[in-house]
Amino acid sequence: MKAQNDVQVTIRVDKNLKESAESLFSKLGMNMSTAFNVFLHKAVNENAIPFVVSVKGHGFGFGYSSGDITNAFTSAVKSEIIEHQQNGLPVARYDKDKKKAYLEFADGVREYVSD
Numbered sequence: 001m002k003a004q005n006d007v008q009v010t011i012r013v014d015k016n017l018k019e020s021a022e023s024l025f026s027k028l029g030m031n032m033s034t035a036f037n038v039f040l041h042k043a044v045n046e047n048a049i050p051f052v053v054s055v056k057g058h059g060f061g062f063g064y065s066s067g068d069i070t071n072a073f074t075s076a077v078k079s080e081i082i083e084h085q086q087n088g089l090p091v092a093r094y095d096k097d098k099k100k101a102y103l104e105f106a107d108g109v110r111e112y113v114s115d
Contacts (some may be wrong), residue, residue, distance in 0.1 A: 009036075 003040050013021075020033075025035045042050040065073075090103040095112070102112040 021035070022032055025032060030038070039050070043084070077082045081091050085106060088106040090105045090111070092101060093104050093110075094101050095110075098112070100112050104110050
């Protein structure tokens with residue numbers, strides 16, 4: 001059913017790309033229109049294209065080395081851990097000796113994930 005504010009948008013894409021995209025979206029339980037709407041909503045909510053668009057190299061990470069990406073990821077994780085601790089929220093961790101994941105609460109209590 002068409003909503004009152006819906007408009008039709010026509011775009012041109014490569015036939016093979018369209019078929020591949022439709023196959024993927026079908027596996028995800030949606031059609032091209034729904035997928036495009038998901039993209040638009042995400043872009044509007046983030047006020048940006050929701051993925052990296054770059055003219056930097058075509059390799060891993062669009063011109064960033066794997067070390068750059070690892071460092072950025074590590075920094076982001078550390079920042080999130082600090083923020084969680086400051087807000088009294090639990091932090092997910094992994095006990096190498098017990099080979100189990102656990103939540104560490106602000107008071108130091110560990111709650112291990114059961115099998």
